Amino acid sequence: MAVKTFAGVEIEVNDEGYFLKHENWNKEMAQEIAEEFDINLTDEHIKILSFLRSDFESKGSLPTMRRMKKVGGIPTKDLYRLFPDGPLKKACKIAGLTKPASCI
Amino acid sequence: MILGAGTAGTMMANHLARKIDHKNWNITIIDEHKTHYYQPGFLFIPFGTYSEKDVIKKKADFIPKKVEYISEKIEKIEPQANTIKLENGNSIEYNILIVATGCKIVPDEIDGLTDVSIWHKDAFDFYTFEGAMALQKKFENFKGGKLVIHIAEMPIKCPVAPLEFAFLADSFFTKKGIRNDIELIYATPLSGAFTKQNCSTVLGHLLSEKNIKLIPDFNIESVDSNSKKMISFDGKEIDFDCLATIPTNMGDELIENSDMGDELNFIPTDKHTLQSKDHDNIFVIGDATDLPSSKAGSVAHFQAEILTHNVMNFIKNKPLKPDFDGHANCFIESGFGKAFLIDFNYDVEPVEGKFPFPIIGPMSLLKESRLNHFGKMAFKHIYWNVLLRGLPMPGIPTQMKTWGKKL
Numbered sequence: 001m002a003v004k005t006f007a008g009v010e011i012e013v014n015d016e017g018y019f020l021k022h023e024n025w026n027k028e029m030a031q032e033i034a035e036e037f038d039i040n041l042t043d044e045h046i047k048i049l050s051f052l053r054s055d056f057e058s059k060g061s062l063p064t065m066r067r068m069k070k071v072g073g074i075p076t077k078d079l080y081r082l083f084p085d086g087p088l089k090k091a092c093k094i095a096g097l098t099k100p101a102s103c104i
Numbered sequence: 105m106i107l108g109a110g111t112a113g114t115m116m117a118n119h120l121a122r123k124i125d126h127k128n129w130n131i132t133i134i135d136e137h138k139t140h141y142y143q144p145g146f147l148f149i150p151f152g153t154y155s156e157k158d159v160i161k162k163k164a165d166f167i168p169k170k171v172e173y174i175s176e177k178i179e180k181i182e183p184q185a186n187t188i189k190l191e192n193g194n195s196i197e198y199n200i201l202i203v204a205t206g207c208k209i210v211p212d213e214i215d216g217l218t219d220v221s222i223w224h225k226d227a228f229d230f231y232t233f234e235g236a237m238a239l240q241k242k243f244e245n246f247k248g249g250k251l252v253i254h255i256a257e258m259p260i261k262c263p264v265a266p267l268e269f270a271f272l273a274d275s276f277f278t279k280k281g282i283r284n285d286i287e288l289i290y291a292t293p294l295s296g297a298f299t300k301q302n303c304s305t306v307l308g309h310l311l312s313e314k315n316i317k318l319i320p321d322f323n324i325e326s327v328d329s330n331s332k333k334m335i336s337f338d339g340k341e342i343d344f345d346c347l348a349t350i351p352t353n354m355g356d357e358l359i360e361n362s363d364m365g366d367e368l369n370f371i372p373t374d375k376h377t378l379q380s381k382d383h384d385n386i387f388v389i390g391d392a393t394d395l396p397s398s399k400a401g402s403v404a405h406f407q408a409e410i411l412t413h414n415v416m417n418f419i420k421n422k423p424l425k426p427d428f429d430g431h432a433n434c435f436i437e438s439g440f441g442k443a444f445l446i447d448f449n450y451d452v453e454p455v456e457g458k459f460p461f462p463i464i465g466p467m468s469l470l471k472e473s474r475l476n477h478f479g480k481m482a483f484k485h486i487y488w489n490v491l492l493r494g495l496p497m498p499g500i501p502t503q504m505k506t507w508g509k510k511l
Contacts, residue, residue: 065323066257070367076325080338086321 006032018092018099022056025096033094037083041094045082048074049095062092062100105188105198107178107358109135109163111143111492112390112404113204118494119412121168129419131170132196134188136177138163141233142487144401147265147437149236150228150243150348151276158484159233166492178205181362183383200385200415203371205358207261207391207399208232211351214256215326222329227347230269231261242346243276248285249345254334255292256324259368260353261391261399263299264446266290267307268437269348274314275439291319291334291342303446303454306470310438353399355392370394375450376426378411385418387411397430397450405491406431409502412494431504435480443476445469449504455511460499462508469509 001020004013006029012020017036019025030049034041041049051072055063065088068074079087088100106113106120117133124131140163148154167173177191181201188196209231211218217227228242229235253270260266270290277283290297290311296304297311297318311318325337333343355369364382365371372381373393380386389411390404397403407428414424430450437443445467446454458465467476490497 064257064367067367076323076337080323084338 016099019096022053022096029096030094037090039083044078048079048082048091052091052095052097056097062097105196105200106131106133106202106204107188108204108206109133109167109173110204110206110390111401112206112408114140114163114166114492115405115408115494116202116204116389116411117167117171118492119408120415121170123412123416126170130172132172132174133167134174134176134178135163136175138175140166142484144262144487145484146230146233146236147268147272150230150239151272152240161488178358179361180358181364183362183364183386186385200418201387202411202415203386203388203392204390205356205392207353207355209351210354213352214324216329217327217349217351219329222332226332226345227327227349229351230348231350239348246346248282250287250289250343251346251348252289252291252342252344254324254347254349256350256352257293258299259399260350263398264434264436266350267297270311270316271314271439272437274316288316289319289342290316291322293321293323295320300448300453303470314439359392366394375430376428377414377424378407378428379414379424387415395430398432398434400432400434401487401491402433403431405497406502408494427503429503431502433500435476435483437477437480438472441477442472442474443480444472445476445479447504452504452506452511455509457509459508
């Protein structure tokens with residue numbers, strides 16, 4: 001466990017920098033986390049982060065890319081365009097969520 | 105009422121036929137297909153080790169006499185009305201429903217894969233009898249080139265099977281004397297060789313020892329059938345001379361028709377009691393669930409013992425037992441007459457040790473041995489004669505034991 005400061009607030013994160021408590025997140029923090037990946041957040045990014053968070057809050061687990069396409073209407077190609085190289089891992093980190101585990 | 109007479113459904117029919125009070129209860133099982141395939145055997149067909157006779161029997165031979173067996177296509181479940189609708193127009197009511205409709209590959213999910221010019225000619229699955237047989241023919245005359253083993257997306261039935269396939273292909277072509285003419289590639293959407301970290305490290309090493317190239321994080325979008333290439337969502341390409349792919353696995357379409365599944369037609373299920381999350385009198389077993397346990401026969405076997413208990417409790421209005429721990433027990437063929445054995449559950453990763461007994465074993469966990477390979481080959485007999493009949497496996501407990509494991 002470690003502590004990092006985002007938007008002036010100290011946040012508990014795990015060894016890889018993922019939030020321990022997703023409730024601590026807000027949109028200002030998202031831009032700061034995104035800079036780690038050289039991503040400048042646009043409305044398209046925010047839409048994806050919002051879907052990730054709302055789906056996680058209602059289901060208790062992270063959505064797969066297939067679910068994001070089918071339920072969230074987010075084409076997989078867009079995910080790769082907006083969050084290149086490992087879109088789910090990056091998007092979840094920026095959204096203040098846990099790291100996606102590969103399912104069995 | 106049991107839907108599906110595959111591994112899980114057949115085991116439940118056998119268990120319940122022995123336990124239930126036949127004066128007050130009728131057991132019915134519905135499945136449109138007449139053939140029971142020994143699915144673990146499909147892995148051995150492409151390499152000529154198994155043939156048709158090893159993997160095919162009649163479903164009816166494994167259904168107990170006290171169980172009514174209906175061989176019709178199911179159209180949908182109507183959970184509010186406690187009714188099953190058949191395609192022939194008939195409706196059947198149930199008091200308790202057990203859904204065991206499994207999962208299957210859906211190659212059409214990938215654009216271009218099933219083009220007639222390549223499907224079962226240069227691009228194959230080995231998760232169906234037809235696919236495995238077609239691949240056997242291809243391998244008989246395969247002289248060399250790029251053989252790509254590929255997983256489209258997780259979860260898949262028997263997550264170790266593609267690795268086993270890669271190891272067996274290495275062994276098969278080495279014995280044929282043409283291994284040097286074949287480039288073996290293992291492409292996966294995962295970040296490593298396998299889903300479980302410990303196992304991924306051990307098996308990842310084995311891939312490189314056997315000169316099988318691992319391409320991780322490959323998320324397929326389409327296949328170009330003209331140039332024989334797989335193309336990923338982020339524009340990466342892998343070309344092949346022969347492709348052995350595990351296409352997307354999905355639950356049965358009847359689950360979608362019934363509006364009971366998630367985006368892959370898997371049914372939301374309590375991970376410890378196996379009760380459906382949405383309907384108290386519906387239980388789900390085997391590959392049809394959305395559980396984070398492996399989709400495998402050993403898992404269905406452990407689930408069946410627990411579910412039998414819970415169905416009996418449900419009948420008697422007693423609380424359900426949250427006993428399913430995600431236990432899985434899998435042999436992993438590693439080629440040249442050897443195999444690994446792994447034993448794990450929701451919480452405990454595969455580790456080294458002895459199985460089923462500490463020190464004396466005789467099986468070794470997460471280590472290659474000849475005995476493990478004999479275990480794997482003996483499993484066919486156990487499957488047909490012990491497992492499907494719902495009989496206990498001597499020495500193998502339903503819940504995972506930590507004894508003998510190096511934790």
